[in-house]
Structures are given as C-alpha cells and as structure tokens.
Amino acid sequence: MHLSVSHPLRPRRRSLNTARVAASFGLDVAPADRLTIAEDLPVHAGPGRITLFTGPSGSGKSTLLRAAADRLESDAAAGGPPVVRADALTLPDRPLADALPIGFDAACALLSKCGLAEPRLLLRTPAELSDGQRFRFRLALAVCLAQGGKEPGAVVCDEFAAVLDRTLAAAVAHNVRRLCAATGVGFLLATTHDDLADDLAPHHAVRCRSAGPPLSDATPAEEEQNPLAGRRSLGPLFAPDDLDGRISFAGDLRLTVASRGDWPAFADWHYRAHTVGVVRFGVMLWHVRPPGVIGKSDESPSTAEPVGIALFCSPPLSLRGRNQYFGTGSRWTSAGLKAMNAQLVTLSRVVLHPTYRGCSLAAPFVAAACDACPFPWIESLTQLGQTHPFLERSGFVKLPVEPAPSRSSKPNDLRQHSALYGAGGRGKKKATLSAVSHAKSRHAAPAYLIRDNRSAPAVLETNRLTRRRQELEGCDE
Template identity: 85%
Template sequence: MHLSVSHPLRPRRRSLNTARVAASFGLDVDPADRLTIAEELPVSAGPGRITLFTGPSGSGKSTLLRAAADRLEADGAAVVRADDLALPDRPLADALPIGFDAACALLSKCGLAEPRLLPRTPAELSEGQRFRFRLALAVCRARLGEAPGAVVCDEFAAVLDRTLAAAVAHNVRRLCAATGVGFLLATTHEDLSADLAPHHAVRCRSAGPPRSDAALETDEADPLAGRTLLGPLFADDDLDGRISFAGDLFLTTASRGDWPAFADWHYRAHTVGIVRYGVMLWHGSQKEVIDESHGSLKRTEPVGIALFCSPPLSLRGRNRYFGAGSRWTSAGIKAMNAQLVTLARVVLHPTYRGCSLAAPFVAAACDACPFPWVESLTQLGQTHPFLERAGFVKVPVEPATKQGTKPNDLRQHSAIYGAGGRGKKKGVLSAASHAKSRYAAPAYFIRDNRSAPAVLEANRREREACDD
C-alpha cells in the first residue's frame, strides 16, 4: 500500500480564540492549506507481518499507524485495535476467549507469567500489566476469524521498563511467526527494533518526510556533507540549568534547499526569498560528528533552522528606527544589501519548543551571520519575547492609515511588509499574501550585529585584504 496523509489547518471546532489565532497567523484563509505527513509512502502491512513505525513524539507515526490500519480494514482484513479494547471485569484466568492452558501460555508470552496475577481482574492491575493484558486479548481477537488478522498498538511498550519491553517485543516476534497474526506497532523507543525484527519499518523524523524501508534502495547521503560546522549551541560552562540534552545540540550552515523539511511547521508562506545566510540546529553528539563517526551521523537529526534573506526595499519599522525615508537610490540599496539581512524564517521542531532554546538559537545564528544588522518582522514576536532575549530591539509598527481607508486596506497594509513603491501591481502584496496577513499586526525587530564574531572576523579579513 501507499499512504498519503495530511491534515487541514482549519480547526474542526471553532471559537473566538481559534478565530483570533487563525486570523493572526493566516491559518484560516485557504481551505486547501494542509499539514502533510506523507505522500505516496510505501508501507507493507498485514497478517503474518510486523510493521513498525518509529520516531519522536509528534513526528506523525501514530497518524500513519491509523492510516495503515484503516487501509487494511478497508481491504477486508480483520483489524483489532488494542488501545480501544474494553477490559472485561473477570479474573485473568477466565478473561481470554480460549482454553485455560492456552490462555496461560499466551499471557506468559505477553509478560504475565506470575501465577499471583491470574486471580486478579484487569482493574486491579498496574498500567504496565494492563497493557500486556490488552496485547494478549488483542491477539486472541485477531485469531477468532477464519484467517488471522492484525493487531494495532500505538505507543507499544511505552509504559514498560526497557528490559521487560525487550522481552515482550521478542515474544511478539515469536507470536507473529507461530500464529500468523500481524502487528502494526508505533513507538518512540527505537531500541525495540532488534527484538521485534520487523518485516517492515517506517522511520518518522523531526524534520522531513518519513523514510520507509519498502522504498527503492538509494544510498543515503551524509546529512552533514557540504556544511560548515559552527560549533555547539551552548558552551560547556553554560549548561547548568539547561535541559539535559543541551550539550548535544550543535550548529551548522544551512541553505535554501533545507527549508522544505521545515516549511509545514511555519505559519506563513512556505516559500522563501533570496537566502543570504542560513543556520541549522542539530540534535546529536558534536564530538562524534567532529570525529567523523558515521554511526553517529545516522542518529543526528536537524531540529531547527534560521534563514537570513535579502531585505525588502522599505519597511515602516526600519524607516522609523534609522530615521530614513521610503525612497532609495541605487547606491543606498547597494549599501543596505551589503549591511542588512532579514531574519525571514525561524523554525524549531515542535518537540523542542518550550525548552528555552529559541532565544539562544536565534542569538547563536545571528552571531554566525556576517552582516552588521539583522532585522525581523514577525507576528509571533507580539506574544513571545524570544527575539528580544536574543538581542533584538522591538520597534512599534502601525499602518499609516489615510483618510477613507481601512487599517487592513491592501495598499496601506502592504507598507508594513515592505511592498511599498509606485505602481499598482508592483507596490502591493500579492492577493494570497494579503489574505493571510491582513489581520496580522507584526512587530518589527532590529539587532545591532556589528559586534558578532562573524562580523568581526569578516572585518578583519577585509582589513588584511586592503593591507595586502
């Protein structure tokens, strides 16, 4: 089977607050706007097979698991969703619809071999014990038909300690071979792959589309090839009080080609302009990367991106900060492009948000950016101070509403986003961009980047070149 899964951005249940969020971030404009999980992803699943979906929380593995189960069911296979099974109010010794000896053997394979548990009902068990009983009950249900069915289980073995989880995974493999029952499993714990030995595996990632081992085999490129290593996000003496994996976050350069992997997590347009500089945030072991340990590269994933683009010709906030006008000469434009960039895209994977990483990441990205001034225009800056914590100054921006025009008038609103100038078509936002932004009130931020290490190094090289 091939799975294509996406979600609409419009909320299913509307409220005043969801309307406010949607209007501010342009999420409720085009009904066709969707968050894509997978497109034509090859998945091999069914009776007699173990199909394993792995990946970090929020990466889409549960969604793909449900989609694969629905497809199997539509094709006529018996599908038993272990997570949805109602627990019987009967002792474990009587709770499975098979003979006593067979029930004891199956319970044992699912990690319930302790005789003292058999007289107890599922309600008297711990959460981990109930998970194992549900697994046994699901296997029984999947064998009731004329042909074996498939058991679906999300967050497989998540509530078990790792030793017990490995034992249950090993026995699931044996049950699949002995009974012909298939298993569709999803888990964040990739250590179970060795004992499950799945027939097919799908790896969901923090950024980028999921990878299926049913796809045509291609040589996977080194994800860090062609990039410049910029160092760790945090120095060793700056780890106290940080999240436990802070020391495993490091930075490299990025390019425009890296953007599609993060585009779905951005609230505005999925396209970007001319990229002048880019920084990628990675989660992995920087020491192993420096030592060129290829085993570590496979465990290293991009989790954030910052793209610095060519600045718009005129921004109301910029004009106010620098005391400049909206008209530019060719020499002025050339000077601006040499000294100023716009931080146009900043995205952290949702898993890493709320970990106090946004401000340090933006600050480090700006320190690596070789431009003396960095600006940003963002709606999120109105509610989240991460740019100010990264060394930016906030400049209030208000549209200059003329008499007889509304605040969200196309031409007046376009001036906020730097689409000013002469000509009806040239001087305003596109209809699509205006539809997404007309109710937004973005804040303008500017950072004096002249003391950033990258700028100082660029200045030093320029002086040396002049001396030569």
C-alpha cells in the first residue's frame, strides 16, 4: 500500500478561543489548508509481517499506523483477514486464567510469551493489574482474536512496550517476532523507542523524523551521509559551564549555518507563509545523540537530527516601527537602500520542532543565532511578539507601534494592511501583499522588535576583517 496522509488545519470543534488563535496566526483561511504527514509513502503491512513505525513524539508515526490499519480494515470488511486494535479492546472482568477464548494450556503458553508467566497473575483480573501488565494482557488478547478468522489477521498496537522497562520490553519484542513466525499473525507497531528493532527484526520499517518526510525502507535506498557533513559548525548551543539547571540533553544541541534549502523541512511548522524571501543568513539547531545511545556513534548519519531553524532575510522597504526607532522616513535614496541592506536584516523565520518547545530553548537559540549573524542590526515583525517574550529575552527591544490611520472604509483593506509588512509605496503601481498572505494575516497585529547586534561576536569579527583588509589595501597603495 501507499499512504498519503494530511490533517486539515481547521478545528473539528469551533469556539471563540479557537477562532481567536486561528485568526491571529492565519490558520483558518481555506478549508484546503492541510498539514501533510506523508505523501505516497510505501508501506508493507499485513498477516505474517511485522511493520514498525518509529520516531519522536509528534512526528506522525501514530497517524501513519492508524492510516495503515484503516486500509487493512477495509480489506477485512471485504472478507479479508481480521484486524485487531489492541488499544481499543474492552478487557474482560475475569481472572487471566479464564480471560482468553482458547484452551487453558494454549492460553498459558500465549500469556507467557507476552510476559505474563507468573502464576499469581493468572488469578488476577485485568483491573487488578499494573499498566505494564495490562499492556501485555491486551497484546495476548489481541493475538488470540487475530487468529479467530479463517486465516491469521493482524494486530495493531500504538506506543508498543512504552510502559515496560527496557529489559522486559526487549523480551516481549523478541517473543512478538516468534509469535509472528509461529502463528502467521501480523503486527503493526509504533514506538518512540529505537532499542526494540533488533529483537523485533521487522519485515518493514518506517522512520518518522522531527523534520522532513518519513523514510520507508521500501523506498530504494540512497547512500546515507552524515547530515552534518559539509556544514559550517557554529559550536554548541550552550557552553559547558552553562548547563546547570537546563534540560538533560542541552549539552547535545549543536548549531550550524543554514540555507534557504533547509527551510522546506520546517515550513509546515510555521504558522503563516510556507515560502521565504531572500535569505541573507541562517542557523540550524541539531540534536546530536552522544556515543552509546541506541548503539550509535556521533559519526552515524541517524544520530544528528535538525530540530530548529532561524532565517535572516532582506528587510522590507519601510516599516513604521523601524522609522520610529531610527527616525527615518518612508522614502529612500539608492545610497540609503544600499546602507540599509548592508547593516540590517529581518529575522523572518524562527521554528522549533514542537517536541523541543517548552524546554526554555527558544530564547537561547535565537540569541545564539543573532550572535552568529554578521549584521549590526536585526529586526523582527511577528504576531508571536504580542504573546511570547522569547525575542525580548534574546536581546530584542519591543516597540509600541501604533498602526497608521486607515483611509479605507473597508476593514482589513489590502493596501492599508500591506503597509504593516513594508509593502505599499507612493508610486503609480503600489506593491501589496499577495492574496494568500493577506488572508492569513488580515486579523494580525504584529509586534515590531529590534536588536542592536553591533556587539555580537560575528559582527565584531566582520569589522576586524574589514579593518585588516583596508589596512592591507592601504599598504598596497
């Protein structure tokens, strides 16, 4: 089967609060707006096969698991093998010794293979078990029911072995492989844990990622390369003496230079336009797994995963906040435009993967990205600036900018609203936002923030190199 899965951005249930969020961030514009999880992804699943979906939380593995299970259930409705969703089973109110609809000896053997070999547990009902024990019983019951048709079916299990300690999880995974071979029952499993693959030995695996489309081993393999190869390193996000009190993996976060080509992997996580303008500088945040984690080394391609990006773009022609801060007007000479482009950039895109949000990483990441940016002044115009102080915590100053008085009787007039984002002008042909950008931002009131970046290490180094070059040119003369 090939899976194409996406989610509509519009909420299933509307309320005043969902309308406020959607309008502020342009998430409720067109019914066709969707978040794509996978497109034409090959997945091999069914009886006699173990199909494993892995990846971090929120990467789409559970969505793909459900989509694959829906396909198999459609086949089952047409007379195909049964599909049993372990998570949806209603547990019987009987002791485990009587709970499986098969003979006692066969039930004991199946319960043992699912990690319930302790005789005292056979006297307990599922309600008396721990979460880990109930998971193992659900697995046994699902395998039993999957064998109840004319031919073996398939068991679907999300968060496989998530509530088990890792030794027990490995034992259960090993026995699932044996059950598949012995009974012909198939397994569709999803887990965040990479340590079960060796014992499961899946026939087919799909690896979901924090950024970028999922990878299927049914796709013709390309030679894997270290994703950090060829990238200019900017060092760790945190210095070794700045790790106290931070999240445990803070020391594993690394920074590299990014480019416009890195943006598509993060575009779906940005609340507004998925396109980006002229990129003058960019920084990528990586989570690099240390040696010894899931049996990998730092040189392994799968141990470094991109989790954040910051892009600095060419500034718009004129912004009210900028004019107010620098005391400039909206008209520019060619010399003035050249000077502005040489000294000012706009922090146009900042995205952290949802898994890494709420970990107090946004402000340090933006501050580090600005420190590496070789421009003396950095501005930002963002709706998030009204609700989240991470830019101010990273060295920006927020300006209380009043909108220009409207000259139109129409609310959210395209031309008037375009002026907020630096579009417009006084010529005969005035530039405006695109229809899509206007639709997404028509209810927004973005905040203007500015950072004096003249003391940043990258700017100081650029100035030093400029002075040195000028000195050498003077010597040549």
